[in-house]
Amino acid sequence: MKRGFTILAFVTAVLLCFALYEALIVAPTEQTMGNVQRIFYYHVPSAWTAFLLFLINFVSSIVYLIRRNTKADILALVTAEVGVVFCTVVLITGPIWARPVWGIWWAPGDIRLTTTLVLWLIYISYLVVRRFSTSGKTPVIAAVVAIFGALDVPLVYFSIWFFRTQHPSPVIGDGGALDPRMAHVLLINWAAFLCLGWLFCWTRYRLEFLKREVEEAQALESLMEVRR
Amino acid sequence: MNPMHYLYAAYIATWVIHGTYLGILVRKYSRVRREMESLRK
Numbered sequence: 001m002k003r004g005f006t007i008l009a010f011v012t013a014v015l016l017c018f019a020l021y022e023a024l025i026v027a028p029t030e031q032t033m034g035n036v037q038r039i040f041y042y043h044v045p046s047a048w049t050a051f052l053l054f055l056i057n058f059v060s061s062i063v064y065l066i067r068r069n070t071k072a073d074i075l076a077l078v079t080a081e082v083g084v085v086f087c088t089v090v091l092i093t094g095p096i097w098a099r100p101v102w103g104i105w106w107a108p109g110d111i112r113l114t115t116t117l118v119l120w121l122i123y124i125s126y127l128v129v130r131r132f133s134t135s136g137k138t139p140v141i142a143a144v145v146a147i148f149g150a151l152d153v154p155l156v157y158f159s160i161w162f163f164r165t166q167h168p169s170p171v172i173g174d175g176g177a178l179d180p181r182m183a184h185v186l187l188i189n190w191a192a193f194l195c196l197g198w199l200f201c202w203t204r205y206r207l208e209f210l211k212r213e214v215e216e217a218q219a220l221e222s223l224m225e226v227r228r
Numbered sequence: 229m230n231p232m233h234y235l236y237a238a239y240i241a242t243w244v245i246h247g248t249y250l251g252i253l254v255r256k257y258s259r260v261r262r263e264m265e266s267l268r269k
Contacts, residue, residue, distance in 0.1 A: 020239075034231055035231055035232055035235050036231045036234050036235055038235055039234070039235055039238040039239075042238060042239060042242050043238070046242070082249075085245060085246065085249045088245055089241070089242050089246075092238075092241045092242075092245065093238040093241060093242060096234050096237050096238040096241065097234065097238065099234060100229075100231050100234050196246065200249065200250075200253070203253050203257075204253060207253065207256055207257055207260060211256075211260050214260055214263045214264055214267065217267050218263070218267065221267070
């Protein structure tokens with residue numbers, strides 16, 4: 001287990017360095033936006049990673065509600081937390097890209113931007129519930145919040161298909177016309193961020209597991225002291 | 229402002245966010261380790 005973690009940490013570090021090199025040096029410069037377009041290599045993979053983590057959170061929450069499985073509960077908490085980190089990157093890098101390209105930091109009322117902000121706020125609320133609620137029903141309440149929160153993910157993703165928005169159109173798949181060299185760099189960056197997300201989740205999962213063990217041991221110790 | 233500054237700002241912001249989260253994890257981990265040590269005593 002420890003060896004697997006070390007290997008993942010090493011692979012992640014190498015991939016992140018390589019992805020940075022590809023994004024800054026190898027990827028061709030976009031003709032209209034220039035070098036600012038390179039923000040896209042961090043912005044888009046972070047968004048995809050966040051969506052994937054929120055999807056895992058959604059599935060784990062359903063599993064928890066059906067089976068009351070502790071591991072599913074921990075996985076839901078971990079993926080929500082790491083997903084918020086990646087979603088924060090999306091919400092910070094987006095406006096930094098928008099300022100020189102659109103001339104504004106934020107387009108108020110734009111559906112893609114608004115739904116992404118709402119998604120972030122939903123998962124922040126989820127984490128606040130998990131952190132401060134002292135009720136024994138907290139995992140159940142959190143799982144329900146997570147299921148409703150996950151409904152926003154397809155809305156964010158497909159909003160550029162169904163609504164008029166200032167946000168750029170999809171770059172990959174239907175309607176996407178991305179230069180193959182840029183697509184290659186984008187996928188390398190996504191692989192690197194996926195590994196980083198996995199590494200964060202692994203660490204956080206282990207940490208939460210240990211924390212719960214310590215809490216159980218402390219509760220047992222105080223119970224024994226009361227009996228004495 | 230030079231467009232390159234926006235590029236650097238976005239990349240630095242990304243790494244600051246990830247670095248901060250990593251720092252939070254390390255701090256939490258050492259707190260749990262301390263609690264485990266005190267339980268062993």
